Amino acid sequence: MSNPIRLLEGIRVVSLEQYIGAPYCTGLLADAGAEVIKVEAPGAGDPRRSYDPLRRDAEGTLSGGFASYNRGKRSVELDLKTDEGRAGLDRLLETADVLVSNLRPGSLPRFGLGRDEVRERFPRLVVCELSGFGQTGPYAAWPAFDSVIQAMSGLSSMLGESPESPPGLAPMATMDLLGGVYAALGILAALVGRQRTGVGVHIDASMYDIGAAFLERPLTLHEFTGDVPTRGRDRFSPVGSFRARDGWVALVIPTDEMWRRCCEAIGRPELATDPRLDTVLKRAERMPDLVTDVLEEWAADLTKEEAARILRDGGQPAGVVQSIAEVRADPHLAARGLFQPVDDPRAVNPDGTTLSLPRLPLLFDGTAPVPGPIPALGADTDDLLGEERS
Incomplete structure (x- = not known):
């Protein structure tokens, strides 16, 4: 394909992120051309760096669980529990357009980045906090992973063969990924709004809110009819699968x-x-x-x-109904360039081919965003903060 259009080129994103939700959000922004600076704790960094599947060779170790969400970013090691680490973060924010965090609610104020402080010190900064239950409300302090939000949002109550079967869980991180998509949407809306007002806004993105909103159809049916949709077949139209000779x-x-x-x-x-x-x-x-x-x-x-x-x-x-292997080999997706090779010397398959992962699934003027390399832990610390650290 031709060179990709980098629509977010010139936008700098600093992200205090780990696991999936925020990294997926900023990964989408990076694919679209933003400069994403991933701030990681010294030593181990994002816990997903050590998640299976792992590929170890002479070039080093690469985690598939990390590569999926962190290609095209820069990595900075900062200990935000120290004055030096917080000073380094402040320096990054002086030239940033966006700050993303999926740390526990209340973390940013501890770093001197409460809403009032940000508005005074970095008035143009767009801040997006993605958390399980949001920054306010009775559940705000509750820890949450994807499965918890699937359950509480009602999604699990809809997954299963019949009302008598146990509630199900989608096998992928559905709510984490949805949270990342909605957070990215909010950030883009805030950046457009900043062009008009000159001022950034704070986005409180709750995976629970997002998960419940995602179930708009059963919630609407309940609102209109009083019925409580549950597991099993759709009662409003024939939908499902039937068996052919080979599938x-x-x-x-x-x-x-x-x-x-x-x-x-x-x-x-x-x-x-x-x-x-x-x-x-x-x-x-x-x-x-x-x-x-x-x-x-x-x-x-x-x-x-x-x-x-x-x-x-x-x-x-x-x-x-395609298997994952059939999806990966699908000629239509190949023609659209969905799977892009990873720009990393560690990303080589045993057969010598380059590991490929899904890109941002949008085409801009017919061209596909191409994911960038996967950062080693702290690889960009000296480049971005060298003067301060010297």
Whole structure:
């Protein structure tokens, strides 16, 4: 692809970050061209530097759990428990546009960076604090990881085979990543607003708020109907997967017209007027014991790709259920350059190929942001703070 557009070039972000939420936020900003300075504790740095999977060779050690969220950044070691460390942070903030933190609520005031102090000393600075439950409210001091927010936001109550099955957890850090995306959105909005006002703002980003807002559909249904959505099938339209010869196909049939097209595509046009299936709600109720059976009988001798293609050709949205390996090898994603090689000598696979990770999943004027190298702990300390430290 051609050279990427670096839309945030010239924006300096200082981040007191660890684990996933804030690093994912600033990783997105770095992909878009911002200079991100990651402030880490001396010695070990971000705990994810030691997370599996680890790759060790002559070039050093690289953590996959760290690489995913920290490419394209600079690393500075500062002990913020000391006067010298806090002075170094202040020096970085003198030229910064954004300060991001996912440390515990109350941490910034301890570093002399409460809201009033920031407005007096760094009036143009945009500050974003991302935490489990926000800086205010009854739960503000509670520690939280992704699984806690999945549970409390209601997401876990929606994941599972039936209301009787145990609540589920999404296997990826869903709420951490959502928190990072919303924090990045808030930062961009604040930077645009600063162009008009000349003043930065403080963003209080709560993963709990974000998680609850993410469940807007079941919350809206509850608000309108009084019902409490729970685990199991969707009661408002047929949605789910059916088995083909070599795998699974997923589809949703939210309208009568889509149902008619589906029936035509599978050679069962009479089902479009079957009184057992003549409304969306009836089809949703019958999805497990009738709709799925009909589709699986039709697809028994078809591959999942063939079944999905026939449905798509008939105007019915459908897609195959892909494994992670199939996603990584998908030709469509390859054509769009989603997976970009990591610019790091440690990032070499056993077969000699370069490790590739997903970039910021947006194209700007048809060009893809290219992630930068993964910083070694403290690699940029002397460059950024050399004069003060000398």
